Amino acid sequence: MSPQYVSEVGSQSPSPGRVKLLAVDDDQHNLVALQAILESLDQDLMLAENGTDALRLCLEHDFAAILLDVRMPTMDGFETAEMIRSRRRSHRTPILFLTAYRSDEQLFRGYDLGAVDFLFKPIVPEILQSKVKVFVELRRSEERLQRQTEDLKRTERMFRDVLEAAPDAMVITNEDGRIELANSRVDMLFQYSRESLLGQNIRTLIPEWERLTAGPVRDPSVQLEIRQTGVRRDGTLFPAGITRSPFHASDSVLVTTAIRDITIQVDAEARIQQTNADLERRVAERTAALSTSNEALRQFAWAASHDLQEPIRTVRAYAQWLSEAVNGRLGDRERNMLAIIEDHASRLNQLLGALRQYIHVSESGQQEWAPVDCKEVVAAAVATLQTMIQETGASVEWGALPIVPSIEILLLQVFQNLISNGIKYRSHERIPAIRISSAVTKTGWIFSVMDNGIGIEAKYSEYIFGVFRRLHTVEHSGTGIGLSICKAAVERLGGQIWVESTPGSGSVFSFTIPRYPHLGNRLQ
Amino acid sequence: MKADRDEGRSVRILLAEDNSADVWLIEEALRRQSLVFQLDHYLTAAGAVDAVKKCGVNGSPIPRLLLLDYNLPGGQGLEILAAAAANPNLIGVPKAILSSFLRPSELEDAIRMGASCFIAKPASLTDFLRDVGATVVDLLKHDS
Numbered sequence: 001m002s003p004q005y006v007s008e009v010g011s012q013s014p015s016p017g018r019v020k021l022l023a024v025d026d027d028q029h030n031l032v033a034l035q036a037i038l039e040s041l042d043q044d045l046m047l048a049e050n051g052t053d054a055l056r057l058c059l060e061h062d063f064a065a066i067l068l069d070v071r072m073p074t075m076d077g078f079e080t081a082e083m084i085r086s087r088r089r090s091h092r093t094p095i096l097f098l099t100a101y102r103s104d105e106q107l108f109r110g111y112d113l114g115a116v117d118f119l120f121k122p123i124v125p126e127i128l129q130s131k132v133k134v135f136v137e138l139r140r141s142e143e144r145l146q147r148q149t150e151d152l153k154r155t156e157r158m159f160r161d162v163l164e165a166a167p168d169a170m171v172i173t174n175e176d177g178r179i180e181l182a183n184s185r186v187d188m189l190f191q192y193s194r195e196s197l198l199g200q201n202i203r204t205l206i207p208e209w210e211r212l213t214a215g216p217v218r219d220p221s222v223q224l225e226i227r228q229t230g231v232r233r234d235g236t237l238f239p240a241g242i243t244r245s246p247f248h249a250s251d252s253v254l255v256t257t258a259i260r261d262i263t264i265q266v267d268a269e270a271r272i273q274q275t276n277a278d279l280e281r282r283v284a285e286r287t288a289a290l291s292t293s294n295e296a297l298r299q300f301a302w303a304a305s306h307d308l309q310e311p312i313r314t315v316r317a318y319a320q321w322l323s324e325a326v327n328g329r330l331g332d333r334e335r336n337m338l339a340i341i342e343d344h345a346s347r348l349n350q351l352l353g354a355l356r357q358y359i360h361v362s363e364s365g366q367q368e369w370a371p372v373d374c375k376e377v378v379a380a381a382v383a384t385l386q387t388m389i390q391e392t393g394a395s396v397e398w399g400a401l402p403i404v405p406s407i408e409i410l411l412l413q414v415f416q417n418l419i420s421n422g423i424k425y426r427s428h429e430r431i432p433a434i435r436i437s438s439a440v441t442k443t444g445w446i447f448s449v450m451d452n453g454i455g456i457e458a459k460y461s462e463y464i465f466g467v468f469r470r471l472h473t474v475e476h477s478g479t480g481i482g483l484s485i486c487k488a489a490v491e492r493l494g495g496q497i498w499v500e501s502t503p504g505s506g507s508v509f510s511f512t513i514p515r516y517p518h519l520g521n522r523l524q
Numbered sequence: 525m526k527a528d529r530d531e532g533r534s535v536r537i538l539l540a541e542d543n544s545a546d547v548w549l550i551e552e553a554l555r556r557q558s559l560v561f562q563l564d565h566y567l568t569a570a571g572a573v574d575a576v577k578k579c580g581v582n583g584s585p586i587p588r589l590l591l592l593d594y595n596l597p598g599g600q601g602l603e604i605l606a607a608a609a610a611n612p613n614l615i616g617v618p619k620a621i622l623s624s625f626l627r628p629s630e631l632e633d634a635i636r637m638g639a640s641c642f643i644a645k646p647a648s649l650t651d652f653l654r655d656v657g658a659t660v661v662d663l664l665k666h667d668s
Contacts, residue, residue: 306624306625309624309625310543310624313624313645313647314543314545314546316647316648316649317545317549317647317648317649317652318545318649320648320649320650321549321552321649324649346647349647356625
């Protein structure tokens with residue numbers, strides 16, 4: 001017969017599902033018979049006509065089973081089996097001997113050489129098929145097992161790689177903290193060799209480590225970092241950021257603990273806290289110094305406004321008394337002189353009164369905060385200014401005005417001063433008209449007092465809110481303190497005041513009143 | 525004040541006032557009320573306290589009215605009021621506080637210490653003479 005061996009039997013090429021079988025017989029007829037019997041198993045059957053060919057095939061292939069004829073020339077079945085067994089690759093390949101003789105000696109030798117079975121000629125096809133089938137199945141299971149093992153190894157390798165690549169020291173423990181696995185960052189962080197840690201409790205590293213409470217395993221993404229203390233091998237401590245997350249292994253719960261050295265972070269926080277504390281202390285010192293100097297200034301202003309009051313009152317009274325006493329004996333010139341003394345004394349008196357009022361408004365008094373109806377306040381201010389309004393023919397109008405949290409007396413001061421300001425600084429070309437309006441804002445209210453007076457140049461729009469700042473001569477009879485009173489009052493009420501004006505056609509004074517005045521300006 | 529004149533007695537008034545310009549004005553105000561009066565005038569709080577303590581002691585005269593400036597050098601009107609309150613001879617004698625201006629808290633203190641009333645020193649001469657004079661007459665009327 002032509003080929004000494006047939007490398008493949010059947011039309012199909014080898015597939016993962018098929019296993020390889022080897023049949024060795026010096027009689028080609030026997031080989032053809034075996035081939036026919038095993039065809040129904042649909043496996044890859046290789047044929048060899050002698051031991052040498054069989055050995056060569058065994059070097060190249062892994063066989064699920066070898067059917068070996070005992071009686072062959074040159075190298076008989078036993079010798080061939082011995083050689084096959086001696087090779088590493090085929091060391092464990094199951095061998096079925098085919099023999100015509102049932103001699104005990106043969107059987108012993110065969111089993112001695114690792115035979116798994118004997119088949120006696122003439123071959124009964126069903127027996128051969130079923131026996132070979134067992135080995136085919138065995139090989140398939142082996143292959144499956146091997147594949148699974150490799151998969152498992154790959155997965156584990158990947159897992160270890162991931163663990164190694166993690167930015168933190170990772171320790172995997174059981175629920176009680178017994179260390180099952182750790183990455184190399186653990187060695188670096190704690191100065192232990194990894195091997196020596198396996199089996200120890202994680203509390204060696206993190207004494208405060210706590211097992212996760214029983215119950216449903218929480219979503220790992222919600223695990224928060226907690227701060228505990230890490231203990232290095234040499235006993236030194238460091239602040240550690242700990243994140244634990246449990247995961248269900250096949251038969252138990254494992255806990256992954258990620259550990260970070262947060263020394264730098266903690267130091268930075270401490271520095272920030274220190275800086276903040278320093279800052280707060282300095283602010284407090286400054287504030288104290290400022291309020292001391294403020295208080296001193298306030299007392300000085302108070303004393304000045306009162307102590308100056310006395311002499312000026314005396315000057316005024318005596319000027320009047322003198323003019324009364326010498327009445328009729330003075331010429332026009334002398335009477336004028338006395339009148340000037342009286343006028344100026346009277347003016348100084350007014351100024352001092354205004355100054356006292358300003359101090360009163362800006363002083364932290366005990367005035368009550370209450371809901372104040374702005375409509376009533378404006379009406380009261382207008383009533384107070386009735387004489388002035390009548391003398392000038394001024395009109396004062398206002399629309400809907402809100403109820404706001406305020407100190408009534410201060411709000412009255414503001415409206416009264418702004419209205420009287422609008423009338424005082426009137427244009428000679430027009431009858432003064434004052435219009436008061438309000439609007440709601442995000443943080444409270446904004447009020448506007450609009451006049452049609454002489455207006456203020458933009459460069460003076462800050463200046464006019466200072467104490468005793470006047471832009472005009474006595475023609476417009478102001479003390480120069482009204483707007484500073486407004487500013488002090490509005491600021492005490494938590495708001496701001498400003499002016500927009502077109503010189504020659506009028507001014508709009510606006511101020512804000514916050515809805516929550518006690519929150520201060522931070523939220524405004 | 526006919527009664528006073530009819531009895532031929534002048535009204536004795538104790539005045540604590542450091543501003544002699546105001547002393548003149550007060551005298552003028554009383555004169556314009558046609559009061560016959562005798563003014564025991566003290567320029568300092570110490571002097572006034574001393575005088576107040578002695579009122580009615582060893583036959584010394586008891587004033588019909590105390591006029592006390594609130595702000596005096598060397599002490600406040602409150603000290604004089606305290607001394608007056610401690611002298612039983614001055615029970616029922618009106619004690620008026622004079623000042624151009626008083627803080628509400630100061631006024632409260634004064635009233636608590638036994639002040640009968642507060643007389644503001646008005647800025648204009650006319651007002652001063654009228655207010656001080658009228659108030660003094662009123663206080664004396666209630667007293668007698």
